[in-house]
Amino acid sequence: MNKLERIVEHDAGARAVRRCEELGCEPYSDMRGGLFRPYLGAAHKAAMATLRGWMHDAGMSVRTDPAGTVIGRYEGAEANAPALLIGSHIDSVWNGGFYDGALGVMLGVECVAAFASRGIRLPFALEVVAFGDEEGSRFPLSMLGSRAMAGKAVGDVSQMRDRTGATLHEAMRGAGLDVGRMGEARRNRQDILAYLEAHIEQGPVLEHADAPLAAVSAIAGIQRFYVRVQGQAGHAGTVPLSMRRDALAAACEMVLGIEALARAHVDDFVATVGKIEAHPGAVNVIPGSASLSVEIRSADAQCLERAFLQVKELVGSIAGRRHVGWEVQDHQTFAPAPCDGRLVDLLRSGIRAEGMPEHVLVSGAGHDAMMMTDWVPTAMLFLRSPGGISHHPDESVIVADVQAAFAVMVNFITRLPEVLDISARQGTVV
Ligand SMILES: [Zn+2]
The missing domain is CATH 3.40.630.10 (Zn peptidases)
Structure with missing residues (x-):
């Protein structure tokens, strides 16, 4: 032995x-x-x-x-x-x-x-x-x-x-x-x-x-950032749905879109929205602004960069359709x-x-x-x-x-x- x-x-x-x-x-x-x-x-x-x-x-x-x-x-x-x-x-x-x-x-x-x-x-x-x-x-x-x-x-x-x-x-x-x-x-x-x-x-x-x-x-490397969505606050009873620019509804569509994107690229990256906030945050007010955290992780630097661009494109198209503004904030990258x-x-x-x-x-x-x-x-x-x-x-x-x-x-x-x-x-x- x-x-x-x-x-x-x-x-x-x-x-x-x-x-x-x-x-x-x-x-x-x-x-x-x-x-x-x-x-x-x-x-x-x-x-x-x-x-x-x-x-x-x-x-x-x-x-x-x-x-x-x-x-x-x-x-x-x-x-x-x-x-x-x-x-x-x-x-x-x-x-x-x-x-x-x-x-x-x-x-x-x-x-x-x-x-x-x-x-x-x-x-x-x-x-x-x-x-x-x-x-x-x-x-x-x-x-x-x-x-x-x-x-x-x-x-x-x-x-x-x-x-x-x-x-x-x-x-x-x-x-x-x-x-x-x-x-x-x-x-x-x-x-x-x-x-x-x-x-x-x-x-x-x-x-x-x-x-x-x-x-x-x-x-895995990480892309971590916040998407800030800017809509228009308004009275929950008087503004018809067709005339709203609801920031939270737009943000929710973004959350599901990001999940679908990650599911479609399951071998390349994972993506998570872990935090979401709406303002002013009242039961009878249409949310005027919202913010969501996005975290993307991948072992491949190119995948990570591509995923970040895809998320931005997705967010931009949802925002365009819903007539809300948006921007990426506090972007951090870990290779x-x-x-x-x-x-x-x-x-x-x-x-x-x-x-x-x-x-x-x-x-x-x-x-x-x-x-x-x-x-x-x-x-x-x-x-x-x-x-x-x-x-x-x-x-x-x-x-x-x-x-x-x-x-x-x-x-x-x-x-x-x-x-x-x-x-x-x-x-x-x-
Ligand atoms: Zn440990």
Whole structure:
């Protein structure tokens, strides 16, 4: 039996799951009867301390970077070798699930423990990274830790406030961090080999396909904007229907039109109207203006752009027919983030080696990996989400899936030198 076979035998998956559950209640949650672990709250700080202990026990040297990311490092055969980062986030949404984010971190700890406990040194270092602010559930900015690590601009965020009025500056000071030094979290590109993130799917696709795991090909890009519709307010009793310019009725036709458009392009993009408002908003007044949010997601930048133009054309034609004005406001674009093709293939072959059906998915949700794809070769592994449930206390995982994910990750780490340009030396027992 070779080393790799022995590595995948132990109960790493069960321990990773147990640790996520352990972090699911006080003192690792800031709400009673559920999980809420926002950035730099008491629960997050407690989770950071416990995680540091687990990382240390697994054989890592541990530090916290200036953005509050806990980093455990396991040196390679030679000191200061470039590192494969394995990570995700340990913050949560309000009343969230135990596994969103935390599972990817715990699986990273298990991977290191598997190599370290056997004295295997790889031709590169392993670093487990636990970002503290992916969800943006405390301050109005998400993915702060991964953004800072990849050297992406975060702007002047020191005076951003949470719901209690506390500034980011104060929150960081309370955790022994200095917001003015956040830029120092940036890593040198040459010190990083690649980034691997395991995460629950948070959707129903894998369960429907009866597949435990999938390699992620890309994280979808987003076009997000508001359409403001300008009609004419009037008395609900005196203005005949034929003479109305009802902004809300026009907006509703737009909602259904956008849905029909997305259904007709089901392989290219998804589109959602999540919010609609009408003014003045009275029972006896014809709505004079309305506003609707539109969000389009696609893994293909051209599809995304084309879909945006199609939505605008549709909105324009409905507005023209109904004699209302319209404009697009607050347009934001997030480019699709493609994973590295070589690493996607490596995950696929690992999934195949586990005797599982090979699935490749686009991630419709944003993840820390988004901040990495244009910086270092990036890979993401999805685990099936029972019921497709996430961001909810009923979020769950299947232990056997987690064990399989662990095996695929160990396979990925072991075979990484085959696809990335590192001298493919054998791991040595020291
Ligand atoms: Zn997450």
